Amino acid sequence: MRRADRLFQIIQVLRRTRRPVTADAMAAELETSKRTIYRDIADLMAQRVPIRGEAGVGYVLDGGYDLPPLMLTPDEIEAAVLGAQWVAGRGDPALARAALDLIAKIGAAVPERLRPFALEPATRAAPRWNIAPDGLDMAQVRHAIRAGHKIAFSYRDEQDRVSQRTVWPFAVGYHETVRLMIAWCELRTDYRSFRTDRVTEAEFLEERYPERPATLRARWRKLMNERMAEGGRRAPKGQAKVSPR
Numbered sequence: 001m002r003r004a005d006r007l008f009q010i011i012q013v014l015r016r017t018r019r020p021v022t023a024d025a026m027a028a029e030l031e032t033s034k035r036t037i038y039r040d041i042a043d044l045m046a047q048r049v050p051i052r053g054e055a056g057v058g059y060v061l062d063g064g065y066d067l068p069p070l071m072l073t074p075d076e077i078e079a080a081v082l083g084a085q086w087v088a089g090r091g092d093p094a095l096a097r098a099a100l101d102l103i104a105k106i107g108a109a110v111p112e113r114l115r116p117f118a119l120e121p122a123t124r125a126a127p128r129w130n131i132a133p134d135g136l137d138m139a140q141v142r143h144a145i146r147a148g149h150k151i152a153f154s155y156r157d158e159q160d161r162v163s164q165r166t167v168w169p170f171a172v173g174y175h176e177t178v179r180l181m182i183a184w185c186e187l188r189t190d191y192r193s194f195r196t197d198r199v200t201e202a203e204f205l206e207e208r209y210p211e212r213p214a215t216l217r218a219r220w221r222k223l224m225n226e227r228m229a230e231g232g233r234r235a236p237k238g239q240a241k242v243s244p245r
Contacts, residue, residue: 003040006030010040011061014051020058072110077117080106082125089128090174092138132178132197140204141181141196145169150209151183153202155194163187167194168209170216184209184216191220 013026023037030037041059045051053059072080080102087099107118136153144151152166167183174180178195185192 006032006036007040007044010037010044011049014059014061018060020053020060022058023055072106072114074114074117077106077110077114078121078123081118081121082123085125089125090131092134092179094139095142130177132195134179134196135199136181136196136202137204138172138179138196141169141172144204145171145213148208148211148213150205150207151181151202152205154200156198156200165194166205167192168211168216170213170220182220184211191223 009030010026013029014021023034023041026037027034038055041051050062051059052062084099084102088096088103090096091099103118107115110118136151141151143149148168150166151169152164154162155165156162164187166186167181168186169181169183171182172179173182173193178197180193181196181199182191182193184190
């Protein structure tokens with residue numbers, strides 16, 4: 001690996017996490033010696049890259065520092081394009097269009113020598129499956145999550161029983177053929193996952209709920225981890241992969 005590439009990768013490793021990263025860990029990932037890492041860290045700090053830490057403890061990259069956004073490696077481009085392909089095939093219409101636009105923007109913005117990795121990638125996501133139609137506008141759901149607004153709707157459960165719900169949405173998840181809206185339910189005073197194809201007559205309220213969406217997500221993940229630990233390897237019913245939105 002060229003030294004310039006290694007310096008770039010060190011910054012990438014550090015900005016992946018807020019926790020200190022040891023020279024041993026970086027040396028193992030970059031397949032070089034710990035002494036080389038120490039020397040590279042010293043050079044980066046001399047160039048005013050805001051790295052804090054010391055040998056034997058680990059290093060962190062201060063917030064606010066970033067590299068030009070399109071300094072991407074071929075693997076990073078393929079990873080981004082593969083993820084965008086997956087979203088294009090499985091996201092709601094607005095998100096699917098955004099994913100295709102993202103691929104086009106990456107292809108237009110990266111240097112010409114890297115363009116084939118975006119427009120003619122060697123990897124490809126599986127074709128779209130048959131997803132049950134959503135009973136509410138998922139673009140508005142994502143907006144409500146970002147804004148911390150409540151949603152009121154009618155919900156039909158597995159036994160076709162209908163209930164009226166007002167929820168605090170904080171995540172969108174995916175199962176094999178359905179999407180889930182994960183939220184705090186005022187009726188049940190607990191976290192619930194709602195299949196979006198069973199939602200009817202949704203109303204997106206202007207009322208904000210009292211918690212931050214990120215706080216609800218963190219508490220929900222903690223609760224799911226605790227339930228998984230109690231129940232063994234099998235995840236609790238209704239758990240899904242969580243979108244950060």
